[in-house]
Amino acid sequence: LPCSLPLSTPPPRFLMATVHQSNGHGEAAAANGRSNGHAAANGKSNGHGEAAAANGKSNGHAAAAAADWNFAGGKDGILATTGAKNSIRAIRYKISASVEESGPRPVLPLAHGDPSVFPAFRTAVEAEDAVAAALRTGQFSCYAAGVGLPAARSAVAEHLSQGVPYKLSADDIFLTAGGTQAIEVIIPVLAQTAGANILLPRPGYPNYEARAAFNKLEVRHFDLIPEKGWEIDVDSLESIADKNTTAMLIINPNNPCGSVYSYEHLAKVAEVARKLGILVIADEVYGKLVLGNAPFIPMGVFGHIAPVLSIGSLSKSWIVPGWRLGWVAVYDPTKILEETKISTSITNYLNVSTDPATFVQAALPQILENTKEDFFKRIIGLLRESSEICYREIKENKYITCPHKPEGSMFVMVKLNLHLLEEIHDDIDFCCKLAKEESVILCPGRNAYGHLKNNYME
Numbered sequence: 001l002p003c004s005l006p007l008s009t010p011p012p013r014f015l016m017a018t019v020h021q022s023n024g025h026g027e028a029a030a031a032n033g034r035s036n037g038h039a040a041a042n043g044k045s046n047g048h049g050e051a052a053a054a055n056g057k058s059n060g061h062a063a064a065a066a067a068d069w070n071f072a073g074g075k076d077g078i079l080a081t082t083g084a085k086n087s088i089r090a091i092r093y094k095i096s097a098s099v100e101e102s103g104p105r106p107v108l109p110l111a112h113g114d115p116s117v118f119p120a121f122r123t124a125v126e127a128e129d130a131v132a133a134a135l136r137t138g139q140f141s142c143y144a145a146g147v148g149l150p151a152a153r154s155a156v157a158e159h160l161s162q163g164v165p166y167k168l169s170a171d172d173i174f175l176t177a178g179g180t181q182a183i184e185v186i187i188p189v190l191a192q193t194a195g196a197n198i199l200l201p202r203p204g205y206p207n208y209e210a211r212a213a214f215n216k217l218e219v220r221h222f223d224l225i226p227e228k229g230w231e232i233d234v235d236s237l238e239s240i241a242d243k244n245t246t247a248m249l250i251i252n253p254n255n256p257c258g259s260v261y262s263y264e265h266l267a268k269v270a271e272v273a274r275k276l277g278i279l280v281i282a283d284e285v286y287g288k289l290v291l292g293n294a295p296f297i298p299m300g301v302f303g304h305i306a307p308v309l310s311i312g313s314l315s316k317s318w319i320v321p322g323w324r325l326g327w328v329a330v331y332d333p334t335k336i337l338e339e340t341k342i343s344t345s346i347t348n349y350l351n352v353s354t355d356p357a358t359f360v361q362a363a364l365p366q367i368l369e370n371t372k373e374d375f376f377k378r379i380i381g382l383l384r385e386s387s388e389i390c391y392r393e394i395k396e397n398k399y400i401t402c403p404h405k406p407e408g409s410m411f412v413m414v415k416l417n418l419h420l421l422e423e424i425h426d427d428i429d430f431c432c433k434l435a436k437e438e439s440v441i442l443c444p445g446r447n448a449y450g451h452l453k454n455n456y457m458e
Contacts, residue, residue, distance in 0.1 A: 088205075095444075103439035110440065114321050127367045142358055143358065148173065153175060177356045179315060180326075182326050186309055203256055218244075231259070254409060262294060294407055310328070314326070324357065394414055
């Protein structure tokens with residue numbers, strides 16, 4: 001991301017001293033005097049001075065220049081210098097700030113996958129009842145095990161086993177605080193190997209790139225091909241991988257492109273991963289939100305070819321991102337990840353990390369078992385209607401182009417035809433002006449590409 005919100009910092013305090021005495025905790029120091037408080041100029045201090053004594057004595061802790069602090073090197077670190085550029089939230093906040101308070105209409109937020117603010121997308125009553133019931137028992141206000149409650153892990157294992165030719169066990173499931181924490185767990189585990197790198201799709205979901213940067217894990221990109229329904233450029237994978245490549249990421253259904261991959265395409269990906277000796281991270285949080293005719297195929301179907309770490313959550317399919325419950329599922333019937341201690345590393349990481357709310361974990365078995373298919377059909381119907389409207393209207397607009405009709409997730413990727421627009425510099429400029437003039441918030445495509453490429457927007 002090229003831009004971020006400016007951080008507001010208080011101005012430095014400049015102290016002016018006069019001749020007096022203080023026994024308190026004054027901000028200004030006594031000049032040629034004494035203080036038992038917090039500063040001294042040409043005097044003595046037994047306290048914790050903000051300004052150092054000039055030509056005097058101090059028994060306290062006078063403040064030093066920034067460079068004198070041992071932690072000062074952090075100002076040149078990845079979080080301080082480029083952290084905001086790797087954040088999808090930062091760019092969204094920038095664009096949202098362009099909205100005029102007296103705009104022409106209520107704000108239409110289309111820049112992130114959270115329709116829960118709209119009444120039509122309220123979650124299933126069975127899910128709400130399960131959480132309320134778990135909370136009212138009074139038994140789940142406690143800490144849970146780092147990897148999650150056993151009953152909840154078993155329920156997820158049973159739920160996911162329905163889509164693959166073998167059964168998962170509770171030991172194959174690690175509960176996380178949403179899909180975001182699942183990413184935060186997996187990336188550091190892979191970064192343990194010195195010089196390791198990971199293959200990420202372009203366009204893709206920016207949180208992976210951000211986490212890799214924070215953990216000093218090298219990123220190498222492979223392209224998704226818009227003319228082929230945003231399929232992975234499988235033929236390029238071998239050319240960008242080497243002996244230090246540990247994993248590749250596949251997002252299916254795809255965020256931000258809206259594609260759903262076929263069995264044949266996923267099988268090719270698995271075969272290449274096996275040839276390269278890498279595991280596959282499968283981000284499948286939109287697995288239930290398939291809008292077209294192509295069925296969702298879990299990457300775990302190919303776990304016997306290459307080991308798979310699948311990321312899932314309640315957030316998108318149940319429209320409850322604020323409940324913060326996700327999981328990492330290990331599809332590894334040949335036990336490669338057990339032998340290489342990837343599973344052990346995930347357990348150890350979670351033991352020193354935060355946990356999803358215990359009462360939401362406790363509700364999970366009932367949520368998975370009792371939510372009726374009618375709920376998912378209703379949500380999919382709403383998303384399908386929206387996607388068809390978008391695609392139809394975009395086709396009639398010469399200023400933007402949609403290379404592929406969305407088949408899943410909540411997103412569509414479109415191309416901005418800049419050469420037809422006046423006084424629009426790039427995708428971010430377009431989105432800011434759209435927010436200001438029409439109160440519509442879109443997400444610039446460079447956030448998914450990691451740089452400006454063909455002015456795509458999400």
